Amino acid sequence: xxxxxxxxxxxxxxxxxxxxxxxxxxxxxxxxxxxxxxxxxxxxxxxxxxxxxxxxxxxxxxxxxxxxxxxxxxxxxxxxxxxxxxxxxxxxxxxxxxxxxxxxxxxxxxxxxxx
Amino acid sequence: xxxxxxxxxxxxxxxxxxxxxxxxxxxxxxxxxxxxxxxxxxxxxxxxxxxxxxxxxxxxxxxxxxxxxxxxxxxxxxxxxxxxxxxxxxxxxxxxxxxxxxxxxxxxxxxxxxx
Numbered sequence: 001x002x003x004x005x006x007x008x009x010x011x012x013x014x015x016x017x018x019x020x021x022x023x024x025x026x027x028x029x030x031x032x033x034x035x036x037x038x039x040x041x042x043x044x045x046x047x048x049x050x051x052x053x054x055x056x057x058x059x060x061x062x063x064x065x066x067x068x069x070x071x072x073x074x075x076x077x078x079x080x081x082x083x084x085x086x087x088x089x090x091x092x093x094x095x096x097x098x099x100x101x102x103x104x105x106x107x108x109x110x111x112x113x114x115x
Numbered sequence: 116x117x118x119x120x121x122x123x124x125x126x127x128x129x130x131x132x133x134x135x136x137x138x139x140x141x142x143x144x145x146x147x148x149x150x151x152x153x154x155x156x157x158x159x160x161x162x163x164x165x166x167x168x169x170x171x172x173x174x175x176x177x178x179x180x181x182x183x184x185x186x187x188x189x190x191x192x193x194x195x196x197x198x199x200x201x202x203x204x205x206x207x208x209x210x211x212x213x214x215x216x217x218x219x220x221x222x223x224x225x226x227x228x229x230x
Contacts, residue, residue, distance in 0.1 A: 003158075004158070031216065033216070033217070033218075035218075040222070040223075041222055041223070042205050042207075042220030042221050042222050042223050043159070043205075043218075043220050044220070045217035045218065045219070048216060048217060056216075056217060058217075091158075091159070093159075095216070103149075103161060103164060104161075104218060105161075106151075106158040106159035106160075107158050108156070108157060108158045109158065
């Protein structure tokens with residue numbers, strides 16, 4: 001068990017550029033979640049996959065954001081036409097959906113800075 | 116709807132003294148409650164969880180929390196603080212049944228441990 005991994009760990013981009021982040025969940029976990037954490041705040045839910053199906057999306061996930069999990073394993077989160085307000089830590093988590101404990105395991109996050 | 120309120124944004128204790136981090140929750144459903152810890156440059160780590168079993172929950176590193184339905188509270192305690200406990204702590208709520216699995220985080224409590 002190598003845990004949840006995220007790449008890159010840091011990304012600096014200019015306003016208006018597109019960025020893509022990758023999350024590799026724990027291998028046997030069928031559920032995958034994306035959260036966003038801004039400075040001084042707790043993480044906020046963005047979206048959730050069960051296998052390859054995207055089952056929930058937060059109102060925070062504007063049209064510029066898209067997430068995929070094409071084969072039910074790794075996931076990507078793309079932000080198009082980045083804005084300075086997108087600067088945040090993007091966290092990925094995974095869980096084993098068959099248990100009742102709802103325990104989510106988090107990756108180290110990708111810190112995005114939009115200049 | 117569900118939410119958590121962490122009553123203190125910062126708590127400072129001396130090493131060897133007790134720790135109390137306060138959390139109140141609001142939930143329209145039977146809740147599951149968690150405490151997560153976030154050390155700098157590290158992923159969120161689960162400390163403990165309540166999922167409608169015993170109301171006194173023991174977690175890792177000597178932490179405990181007690182679910183009090185009448186007070187809608189889930190305070191985190193530790194008898195004796197250690198320097199390594201310095202971190203940010205998040206109280207988290209989710210529904211304990213149904214399809215929704217998103218976690219709702221509080222805004223966090225920064226714990227400082229003084230030598």
